[in-house]
Amino acid sequence: MKKALLLLVFIAITSCYQETSIAVEGDFTASYVNGDESIPVIIKIDSKITGADTYEWTFEGGSPSTSNLKNPGEVLYDKQGTYTIKLRAVNADGESKEISKTVVIREGINIDFTHEIIKSNYSPVEVVLTNNTLGEGLMYKWDFENGVPSDFTGKTPPNVIFTTVGEHAITLTVSNGFESQKLTKTINVEPILASLFLYQPKFENDDYETPVTISFINKSISATSYKWTFQGGNPATSTEENPTVVFTSIGIHEVTLEVSNDKTSQIFKSIITVQPDTNIRVLTNIKLGINTAHNNNNIGAMFSTTTRQVYKANEINDQNSGLIDIVFQGLNSNLTYNKFISPDQVNNYGFLNLKNAQSTVFVNSQSLCNCGLNFTEAQFDAMVNDTPIKSLNINYSAAGEQQFGFIYPRIILFKTQDGRKGAIKIKDMVKNGPSSYILCDIKVQKQ
Template sequence: MKNIIYIISVLSLFGCAKEEAIPVIVDFDVEVFNNDFSIPVQVVFFNKTEGGEEYEWTFKGGTPSRSVNRNPGVIQYNQKGAYTIELTATNEDGSRDTKTLEIQIDDPVIVDFEITNLVDNFSPASYRFQNNSSGADTFLWTFEGGIPEISTEQNPGEVIFTESGNHTITLQVSNGRETYEQQKIITVAPFLVSDFDFEVAFDDDDFQIPAHVHFKNRSVSATSYEWRFEGASSFMSTEENPEVIFVQEGVQTIHLTVSNGKETKTISKQIEFFKNTNLRELKDVRFGINTAHITNSIGAFYSTADRKIYAKNEITSDIEKRIDLPFFGLSDTFTRNRFVSPDALSGTTFDELTDPKKTIFINSQELCGCSAYLTVTEFDSMVDDTLLESLTIQETPGGLQDFDDTLAPRIVLFKTQDGKKGAIKIKSFIRDGQQSYILTDIKIQKGSR
């Protein structure tokens, strides 16, 4: 009886309860990839709806444009515009809710600009800037070192740069949500400087006229040149690096005026030229004995054209043709010494030369039996080639004789194949074993008369 009463009571309780419907509350979040609203734009939607069981998404202008999934995945927008996103959710209780959201899709923001140099890049340098950007509506230009230094115009006017060097140009563009920038560098040339160096030709390095001088332009930011020369065969030149022959003695002035179309500057320098003595003096020339020459420590073959002594390992087929003064010193005792014609090396321990020159030597003036004779005093006092020109230098058996070290200083006369006369003053005999040598001064005509 008690059980029957309990069942009736329970049934009465449930019969009195009222069922309530579950409400649908729609909500969702939106996330734009990389926060980039410039097409193409990819958007992800996160459904936060409560109470929903079925969903209807519509994406106007999107791909795809519809979805019935709770979370529809990635939606892509490929055209600029304002688009509505709508989510409707329902459940089996008949509850329904909708939420809409508008999203703004922008054109892509592209930043780009061109630079035009109006005249040239010499200070003051003027430039114009062409804005090729797109998708932006605000602009900020920064011109490092420029006048003006900042502009917010889409295409700024002329900008002037007065300081030389590199200047960074920055363009920053924005569409209100995204900002991009680009930088480029312009180089303003240094201020105009007028300057030059000069180099005298090898054979004219004593500055005796006529002297060939090559001028090396060291000017900065110059586009035109005007040279003026005193005492030269040419009075003026517009070449960048002219070569000029000076024909007058004394201090001569060289003027260089340069311009770049904006500035003009002039510099002047002086060079002193001397009377032509037709005499070249070569000091402290060392001729090694044969062992020094062969072991390449001190050469024994001299070229008057090169003004250089050569050891065995330095002599090439080209150098062989320029050797004038070979010296043969038998040993460090200096008992047998002589200068030998390049074409007569067979009587020495030296290798013979290919296509050798012929040089006449008077090694022993005291044994020569000829009229040519030059004293040490006369050698030292020579300031031109007058004495040498007056000598008749001939080859004789006596003049070819060896000499020893009992007389120092002593004079050896010679005449080269091209007719130049000269004299060698042997100042001392230096004993240093296999590296022994004679120390000499040489005076030779620059050219035969």
């Protein structure tokens, strides 16, 4: 009887124990630390498992690769890919639970590319691009400002052509699906080749009478070499950028400039006409003021046939005073007493002394000089070379230098210190108070 009772109690206790056994339950989470999905990536494991006594973690591709802790904490991934995290949790009763989760580890972005210009950066510019960005599973988007093509999707773009002058941006955007980075570099495109030149005759040759010395001013764009051809010139050819050439033959001369760079070449042509030498310089509408106008710095009374300039008192210096060869004296504003005087005598006529002053002979009155001169206004107007005045005997005489009054037009003859002969035609005399002046044309032999 007692044995039976003990058996029943044992069965009851055993049944009660089995009913209260603990099951393995719950889950775990795997999260990106700082939300960073690009390598290197740290995954934080947070276990919510209950009822387990042992834990077997497997971290595919991670470091560490395994763990037996309930909460293994953080796992490091340094390679791109999709990896599985496995947990097998077991308790003392033999209860177990297996859980698997996947994490996606994206490639880190270390963007880099280079660009190389084929030949030079003169338009059109062809650019070779080399993508040096490392990694797998990345997406690439290229943008080429004003380029052809204007954009491209893919790791290795084609060569790009730029024709527009200026700076152009080349931008590469790299994405791993989670984040993206941009890198921009610029190229500069120089203008397309153009051949062009200007020319300037030497000051004393600006009438283009033979011989003519001309300086050529290169205005070409994007040129690296120059080939000049001068028809009838000396030299006949040149490779200088800005040559100087002498033309001695009369007529039309063609000048050609062929420029080139490493892309192409281009030609520009122009015509220069050389006239016969008249040996005379024609100067028109020269305004010469009376003494007051000159000394008040309103209208100059002194002139240089070399520089072809009128000088007021405040414009005369040590450099130009020795070049002045014509001086007009207008004694009063009514222009009743006038004469041309030699520069080396100006201090006797109300002007300041000129340094290194020249000596010029003037015949203010041909009719009074008794020197056999009768050069008329008609002869002056008809003179196209120096023949009419070449044989004139222009010498100093007291009678010839006499003053003249308010009578015009009139012709004044002169001879400069260096022997050049010339004639002045007064074509107007303007009364304007202290700014009165005469207006004249001058024809003088060349130096």
